[in-house]
Amino acid sequence: MDISLPLTVDRSASTSLHLQVAEQFRAAVRDGRLQAGHRLPSTRDLAKQLAVSRSVAQAAYDQLHAEGWIAGRTGSGTYVADVVPLQPATRQRPRPIESEGPRLLSLRPGIPYIEPRVDAGWRRAWREVSAQPPPRGYDEAAGSPALRAALAEHVGRVRGIACGPENLLITNGTTHGLRLLLTVTQQRGQRIAIEDPGYLNAVVAARDHGLEIVDVPVDADGLRVSALPDDVAAVYVTPSHQYPLGGRLPVARLNELVRWARRTGATLIEDDYDSEFRYDVAPLPALAQLDLDRVVHLGTLSKMLSPALRLGWLVASAETVDRLAVARAATGDWPGWPMQAALLAMLRDGYLDQVVRRHRRLYAERRNHTCTTLAAYGSIIGQDAGLHITLLLPDGIDDQAVADRAHRAGLVVAPLSEYRRTIPGRPGLVIGYATPTDEDFTRALGILTEVLRA
Ligand SMILES: Cc1ncc(COP(=O)(O)O)c(C=O)c1O
Known part of the structure; x- marks a missing residue:
């Protein structure tokens, strides 16, 4: 059975004409107006029906053919395919991007200093x-x-x-x-x-x-x-x-x-x-x-x-x-x-040796600065090596509460209790001094001393 297709085109829309035709065709198959085996008009007839050029009709058929909606046999025309393609999974609505709060500074250990420019x-x-x-x-x-x-x-x-x-x-x-x-x-x-x-x-x-x-x-x-x-x-x-x-x-x-x-x-x-x-x-x-x-x-x-x-x-x-x-x-x-x-x-x-030498000098300075700044607030251990020191706080202090307070003041630090499992020990803060820029490092130490003083 030859049919006239339930299609129209909108010349003022931003979507191209052949895509409009293809989409309306898909919708007609989905809702049953067109069924498997239905014979489709030739591209010439379709073009005439829609008052579009033949190349638009051809492009729409090519698209539908590639997606498996229609099948063609030479000499006997084009038909609605009897295997309707799977619907593509519907896209999840993107989650709204959480609004960024104020920028936090960080003295968490673990990340080295990374030069802002490549050398x-x-x-x-x-x-x-x-x-x-x-x-x-x-x-x-x-x-x-x-x-x-x-x-x-x-x-x-x-x-x-x-x-x-x-x-x-x-x-x-x-x-x-x-x-x-x-x-x-x-x-x-x-x-x-x-x-x-x-x-x-x-x-x-x-x-x-x-x-x-x-x-x-x-x-x-x-x-x-x-x-x-x-x-x-x-x-x-x-x-x-x-x-x-x-x-x-x-x-x-x-x-x-x-x-x-x-x-x-x-x-x-x-x-x-x-x-x-x-x-x-x-x-x-x-x-x-x-x-x-x-x-x-x-x-x-x-x-x-x-x-x-x-x-x-x-x-x-x-x-x-x-x-x-x-x-x-x-x-x-x-x-x-x-x-x-x-x-x-x-x-x-x-x-690699060159970067290590350069960073060793930077870290040595930062380590000295960290130790002198924080010495008044507890005992410093682990300062001979690495990219962090540990500041042991007086017994009885809740180091998680200190870290929470620092967080509210705009600074992330790691409480020592985070690393403990079953063996009890003194509270403290694990302070990584490598990561920040020079400016952030000074500001971060400033915030930390304020918090510790309090
Ligand atoms: C104790 C320890 N080992 C290893 C690593 C590095 O792990 P990876 O090489 O998987 O990055 C870290 C990094 O924070 C660390 O603290």
């Missing part, structure tokens, strides 16, 4: 990446061999870990490396010791993997090795700068920890997140320097350049690296080629 070294690395074609196929699951070799040289030089490319696996950062390691090497139900207070992402990773978490106390030097129970399968530890209290495990305690691990067979997971930054103190050996068979070392670019780069590395025995790479080959979950290639260029050109 020549950064540009050079990315120019080099953009001048190369991408690899012809999948990259190696352990990471680019050239980058693994360059990082082996890097951790050998700056952390004293004797290793080769076979000991390196490129990750998307510490948390990614930790999660992969737990998935491949730890069984659900096993016990893992984690510093308390400690890094919450490590706790969440262990919990997600179904491990039983054993909270281990920390003193002024860091993890209390004598408090480790012998039945844990792994220990997560931040020896170079305990997170968040800032202790640095002395050599005797590092040795004690490795001896303990050799005796119990536990794996030591060394989170070396900010060891590049230390001030007026001698470097301490990395735990991985002492025994790569017992220690898995996690490094990251997050504190050196930016956490948004999502790049880090894991150093372990060649056997562990192989196991992790095999497990991850099936998942496709490893850093992309551009970021790996850029880091390779940055290492080769000495750019």
